Amino acid sequence: MPDTHSYSGTVVPLITPLDEHGTVDEQSVARLLDHIRAEVTGLMPALTSGEGWKLDARQWQDVVTYTVKHADGLPVLAGIQLPDTASVIDRARTAAEIGADAVVVTTPFGADVTQDQIVAHYRAIRTALDIPIFLYNEEALSGNRIEFDTLVRICAEIPGIVGIKESSGDAAFTRKMAEAGTGIPVFEGWENLLVDARGIQGFIGPLANLEPALCNAMLVDPTPDRQAEINTVCERYGVFRDDWYRWVKKELHQRGVIASPTTHEEAKAA
Numbered sequence: 001m002p003d004t005h006s007y008s009g010t011v012v013p014l015i016t017p018l019d020e021h022g023t024v025d026e027q028s029v030a031r032l033l034d035h036i037r038a039e040v041t042g043l044m045p046a047l048t049s050g051e052g053w054k055l056d057a058r059q060w061q062d063v064v065t066y067t068v069k070h071a072d073g074l075p076v077l078a079g080i081q082l083p084d085t086a087s088v089i090d091r092a093r094t095a096a097e098i099g100a101d102a103v104v105v106t107t108p109f110g111a112d113v114t115q116d117q118i119v120a121h122y123r124a125i126r127t128a129l130d131i132p133i134f135l136y137n138e139e140a141l142s143g144n145r146i147e148f149d150t151l152v153r154i155c156a157e158i159p160g161i162v163g164i165k166e167s168s169g170d171a172a173f174t175r176k177m178a179e180a181g182t183g184i185p186v187f188e189g190w191e192n193l194l195v196d197a198r199g200i201q202g203f204i205g206p207l208a209n210l211e212p213a214l215c216n217a218m219l220v221d222p223t224p225d226r227q228a229e230i231n232t233v234c235e236r237y238g239v240f241r242d243d244w245y246r247w248v249k250k251e252l253h254q255r256g257v258i259a260s261p262t263t264h265e266e267a268k269a270a
Contacts, residue, residue, distance in 0.1 A: 006185070007041065009040070009202045010208050011043070011204045013205065013208070014067065015252065018264065020260060024063045024066060033067070033074075040212050041074070044076075046060050048079075048140075064100060068099045075101040078104065080103050084108055088125060091103075092128075102132035104134040106141060107146060115146070115149075132162040137164060138167040148177065151180075152182060155182035166186050171196035178198070178200050186199070186200050187203055188203050191206075191207050194219070202219065210248060210251055211233060218230055238250075
């Protein structure tokens with residue numbers, strides 16, 4: 001699957017609209033995309049903001065399918081948050097069949113995962129499937145992160161890497177990666193670090209579900225005053241809380257964008 005997109009700007013890690021039974025609500029997905037489409041350059045369903053690590057196979061397939069169905073020309077980058085390479089490849093194959101433009105993949109889960117194992121993980125995905133890959137560099141879920149030299153090595157050695165969601169939480173690391181000359185666009189994953197993440201090509205964070213125009217304004221004019229505005233808005237909407245997706249859903253529900261603010265935990269408890 002050749003990639004025809006050059007990614008930049010604000011890409012939205014979509015929340016997953018669920019009803020009280022845990023079923024993905026297609027009409028709410030469609031309304032959410034209509035709410036943001038004029039301001040974003042890509043759609044990223046089933047990542048962390050979409051509770052992707054909690055979704056069962058049916059929920060994951062439904063939210064990716066509905067996003068592709070209602071994307072109206074925007075590229076869809078399907079999040080895959082599974083613990084091992086084989087499971088990721090299986091799900092990536094489904095994403096390709098659905099029509100996703102790329103997959104967004106973290107490292108294998110575990111604190112003892114080595115950097116060589118991380119490289120082998122991404123190489124195996126590309127060997128198995130001709131689908132472009134967005135690297136997701138984080139630690140909260142996987143228990144490890146991709147070191148700088150490893151990121152550069154992956155970009156140099158493995159074809160089809162089309163972007164990096166850099167969520168290490170270290171703005172200096174993000175700047176270093178953005179300045180590395182790999183030719184791969186780097187996206188900041190934390191709203192509060194945008195003013196310090198110079199050289200990035202874009203932003204991927206939960207605030208884009210609510211205020212994508214403000215995210216774009218910050219990318220164009222990354223001043224301390226604009227950062228202070230971003231921080232204030234994030235505090236207001238609960239974006240900086242540990243369960244940020246719950247609060248983003250509540251706000252989208254209050255705005256009439258999604259039919260229910262139900263989270264995965266609440267649906268399971270019902």
